[in-house]
Amino acid sequence: MLGIIHYKKNTGFNMKLLSNINIILFTALLGIITIIYSLLKDESGISSFNSNQNKITVIDLRHTNDINYALFIGLILIILSFTIFLAKYYSEKNTNHNTIISLTSKEQEVLSFIEKGFSNKEIANELFISLSTVKTHINTIFKKMKVTKRKELFKNKTYQ
Numbered sequence: 001m002l003g004i005i006h007y008k009k010n011t012g013f014n015m016k017l018l019s020n021i022n023i024i025l026f027t028a029l030l031g032i033i034t035i036i037y038s039l040l041k042d043e044s045g046i047s048s049f050n051s052n053q054n055k056i057t058v059i060d061l062r063h064t065n066d067i068n069y070a071l072f073i074g075l076i077l078i079i080l081s082f083t084i085f086l087a088k089y090y091s092e093k094n095t096n097h098n099t100i101i102s103l104t105s106k107e108q109e110v111l112s113f114i115e116k117g118f119s120n121k122e123i124a125n126e127l128f129i130s131l132s133t134v135k136t137h138i139n140t141i142f143k144k145m146k147v148t149k150r151k152e153l154f155k156n157k158t159y160q
Contacts, residue, residue, distance in 0.1 A: 024085045031077030038070030101144045110137040114150055 049056045103111065106127070113123040124134045147153055
């Protein structure tokens with residue numbers, strides 16, 4: 001078994017981080033909804049009266065020292081979601097993305113021919129194997145290296 005080190009350069013978000021964003025977005029959305037609710041429900045101290053051509057608005061300040069718990073909880077939820085987002089982003093960013101991928105000797109040969117630009121049929125002729133065997137080797141290499149196209153095989157990689 002030969003090994004290959006496949007290096008994926010972190011260029012921003014990755015899929016694992018994106019899957020965790022749903023939780024973060026839900027927490028932030030819950031915080032925003034809670035804040036909006038607290039602001040809308042707190043109109044109990046405001047009343048308006050129309051008298052002839054004048055409009056009178058009365059603001060009751062007796063309850064101004066009360067804590068608006070819904071507003072407080074909403075702000076805490078937004079801060080919590082932002083903190084979780086930053087923690088996950090930086091933990092994902094700082095992880096080592098070097099992984100050792102084990103390839104069989106035949107897969108290594110197929111990979112070298114792919115790198116030289118050979119077609120599947122040319123690889124089959126060079127290695128004296130069937131076309132379907134070449135395709136199987138290529139599919140296995142793609143799965144091991146987590147790529148879907150030949151161009152992606154040789155981006156940011158080093159051999160061991």
